[in-house]
Amino acid sequence: MHDIKAIRENPAAFDAALSRRGLPPMSLEILALDADRRSKIMAAEAAQAEQNKASKDVGAAKARGDEAEFSRLRALVAETKADIARLTLEAGAEDDALRDMLMRIPNLPLDEVPDGRDEADNVEIRTWGTPRSFNFAPREHFDIEGVKPGMDFQTAAKLSGSRFVVLKGAVIRVHRALSQFMLDTHIQDHGLTEMWTPVLVKDEAMYGTNQLPKFAEDSYQTTNGWWLIPTAEVTLTNSVAGDILDEATLPLRMCAHSQCFRSEAGSAGKDTTGMLRQHQFEKVEMVTICTPEAALAEHERMTRCAEAILEKLGIPYRTIVLCTGDMGFGAQKTHDLEAWLPGQNTYREISSVSTCGQFQARRMNARYRAAGGKPDFVATLNGSGLAVGRCLIAVLENGQKADGSVDLPAVLHPYLGGKTRIATSGVLE
Numbered sequence: 534m535h536d537i538k539a540i541r542e543n544p545a546a547f548d549a550a551l552s553r554r555g556l557p558p559m560s561l562e563i564l565a566l567d568a569d570r571r572s573k574i575m576a577a578e579a580a581q582a583e584q585n586k587a588s589k590d591v592g593a594a595k596a597r598g599d600e601a602e603f604s605r606l607r608a609l610v611a612e613t614k615a616d617i618a619r620l621t622l623e624a625g626a627e628d629d630a631l632r633d634m635l636m637r638i639p640n641l642p643l644d645e646v647p648d649g650r651d652e653a654d655n656v657e658i659r660t661w662g663t664p665r666s667f668n669f670a671p672r673e674h675f676d677i678e679g680v681k682p683g684m685d686f687q688t689a690a691k692l693s694g695s696r697f698v699v700l701k702g703a704v705i706r707v708h709r710a711l712s713q714f715m716l717d718t719h720i721q722d723h724g725l726t727e728m729w730t731p732v733l734v735k736d737e738a739m740y741g742t743n744q745l746p747k748f749a750e751d752s753y754q755t756t757n758g759w760w761l762i763p764t765a766e767v768t769l770t771n772s773v774a775g776d777i778l779d780e781a782t783l784p785l786r787m788c789a790h791s792q793c794f795r796s797e798a799g800s801a802g803k804d805t806t807g808m809l810r811q812h813q814f815e816k817v818e819m820v821t822i823c824t825p826e827a828a829l830a831e832h833e834r835m836t837r838c839a840e841a842i843l844e845k846l847g848i849p850y851r852t853i854v855l856c857t858g859d860m861g862f863g864a865q866k867t868h869d870l871e872a873w874l875p876g877q878n879t880y881r882e883i884s885s886v887s888t889c890g891q892f893q894a895r896r897m898n899a900r901y902r903a904a905g906g907k908p909d910f911v912a913t914l915n916g917s918g919l920a921v922g923r924c925l926i927a928v929l930e931n932g933q934k935a936d937g938s939v940d941l942p943a944v945l946h947p948y949l950g951g952k953t954r955i956a957t958s959g960v961l962e
Contacts, residue, residue, distance in 0.1 A: 534895040535635045550641035553857040570627035577620035584613040637747050639862045640892040649856025662849030664873045669935040673876030674926045675807040678937020682959030696812045703961045710948035712790050712921045715817040723838045725788040730768035733759040738771040741897035743863040761794035766915040769820035774897035784823035815921040821914040828912035832888040835916045836868045839884040846942045848927045849873040865890045872927040883923045886916030
């Protein structure tokens with residue numbers, strides 16, 4: 534959420550930042566509502582002071598037997614009381630309206646973020662690895678002979694409809710191995726603290742990480758009001774909601790492996806084949822809570838944590854910085870990692886790493902205090918480390934052989950009981 538004080542102090546800068554996101558100026562509307570809200574609060578406070586004075590004078594008039602003044606003051610107290618109630622109610626309604634307005638406006642991009650309208654304007658900042666040369670036409674993951682027995686879309690459609698998959702046999706073992714490998718790497722090599730969190734959360738948690746109110750249609754809600762998380766960013770970040778942290782405890786670096794659920798609203802007809810875009814999937818999520826001054830360094834660090842997973846797996850990738858028109862709602866700056874998928878002959882997103890500044894912290898009221906200082910809002914960061922299903926796709930497609938078998942990365946062999954490949958028959962060998 535945005536800082537209303539910052540908008541009051543520099544509305545032109547606020548509108549200029551929104552313009553970089555392709556949005557119209559909004560400061561005039563925001564400040565008009567804010568001014569009206571503040572005037573009603575001040576009027577209610579003045580009326581309260583008048584009521585307090587009149588209440589004291591009522592007793593004095595009664596004591597000296599001045600019935601006319603006593604009656605006038607009693608009427609004034611009653612009238613003022615009604616005015617206070619009305620003004621307080623109106624100010625409260627405008628406060629809610631202002632909060633809702635501010636919650637629907639995306640975060641402001643950092644100055645260093647490149648301007649642009651969409652993904653075509655994103656900027657590549659580095660690449661790693663060389664895409665493998667095949668002496669045959671590489672297939673997409675779902676068409677690889679050894680993978681077909683372990684990737685069942687028909688049964689999933691019977692159970693749940695489109696955009697679901699049933700994984701079994703060798704394929705699910707590789708999927709599980711990937712998640713364990715990611716967690717172990719982040720915990721042992723990168724110093725992240727593993728957590729296990731609920732996948733059902735209250736409204737407040739979804740508001741805190743900006744899924745609500747604007748993106749309700751992108752998530753699933755149960756009949757009794759819980760939301761299924763779209764990512765463990767929701768739970769990990771909200772774990773500090775309402776807290777005042779000691780600066781000495783920062784940064785907090787966390788990770789969690791979880792089921793994730795997305796309705797994929799607005800993506801009809803996009804990536805409908807295979808398991809690239811699913812309603813239910815798994816991710817290993819990374820979240821950092823730190824001081825605002827440390828956020829950019831933590832962003833680079835978190836990006837390297839995600840890149841390290843791909844490098845250990847031997848998957849070529851590129852890292853791009855998203856332009857202003859392609860960034861997510863809560864981000865100040867985002868790096869996307871795109872893995873090379875030979876079956877599609879292109880790079881596809883496998884991780885998104887964002888710094889949100891104090892945007893989410895204001896929504897959650899998550900603060901920290903330096904020794905002897907006043908509380909200030911923390912900075913929050915989140916990133917996929919990685920999306921397990923998409924990583925599985927990359928492993929399968931990059932390791933495929935002409936006969937339909939798949940060679941698996943060496944770092945996964947210990948997680949597979951020493952097995953090194955998926956045979957054409959679909960079994961681990």
